[in-house]
Amino acid sequence: MIDHSADRAVFRQLADLLRRQIETGELGPGDPLPSELRLAEDYDISRTTVRQAIGQLRSEGLVTVDRPRGTFVRVPEPVEVVALARGERVGARMPTDAERRKYRLSDGVPMLVVIAADGTETVHPADRVQLSRP
Template identity: 40%
Template sequence: MQLGTIDRGDDRPPYRQIAAQLRDAIDRGELRAGDRLPSEAELTRHYSVARMTARQAIQELRTEGLVVAEHGRGVFVRLPAPVRRLASDRFARKHREAGQAAFLAEAEKAGVRAQVDQIEVSTAPPAPDVRERLRLDDGDSVLVRSRRYLADDRPIEVAVSYLPAEIAEGTPIAEANPGPGGIYARLEDAGHTLDHFVEEVTARMPTGDERRRLELPDGVPVLVVVRTAFDTTGRPVEVCDTVKAAPAYVLEYEVPAR
């Protein structure tokens, strides 16, 4: 790439100008995913600035999640996460009847290879917000299913489902692999025909544990989707708390105009 110059009349400090030039090079495709950025020493020489100024410029891009540092190798343009468009019909019965859970159905549509790991199943008292969403009484327990999802070997989502223990215990839902169609198919097998879902979507920065499990660089936010599933009687039968790597997803909702 062709490096520019520092404009001493610009109100922006030099490190922000350098960061802007590098950012523009990434946006234009002069620096592509996996390319190495000029080193601190190279930036220092070219722009005639202090090494700390060059370091601040690179740190600016790291904070934005555009680049990642690899120890002993340099700083590289971050590889894009596999983008998965989450359509409104991802929980449609047709997918369950075809033996596909929602993640597998979406992965197939996106042309990526889906994997699930870090599966943990336990029974525990629900947190107050889960108890309220599931309309449970004091003393009721929930079956907890925690897992991580990967697309083409890259982790993009962690999820925890909470189901009333009296519904889920003693069924395949309590197994690591609940079988074709996932836990929603097993709920319907147990007589809880699903009627609708309610989702709440927010965004925030990840916790340290989430950043580690999703292998996120500094500065990359997450989407938090809390979904409640209701059966045809109006009973809430599952709450799923999902944390998604924001760059890996486009959320798509079809809203009837009536």
């Protein structure tokens, strides 16, 4: 329930409610979230507040927004195992706009950068890679 008198911002309270529904499986991968209008009416809040909550969940990588269809619980991508060779190092950074488009990345998903001993770099979306050592 939303407590309009609480110290916690209303949009954060709504994000918490929706996040809990996703984490418990009440809203599963690919499921649509209720519309902005429905959420605004159900919780007696503004659509701007709803958009802030959805933006929060989007930045956490929990939902995707497909205009004009709506907002959906993100479907996890298959995970690829990348074996690191001796001498390779790994760093992380946020993706460029081109990488975000190429890999269809949600906001907030970083890139893992594998740096070979010779200095060449390969990048991998962090939500789709598991690193391992031989």
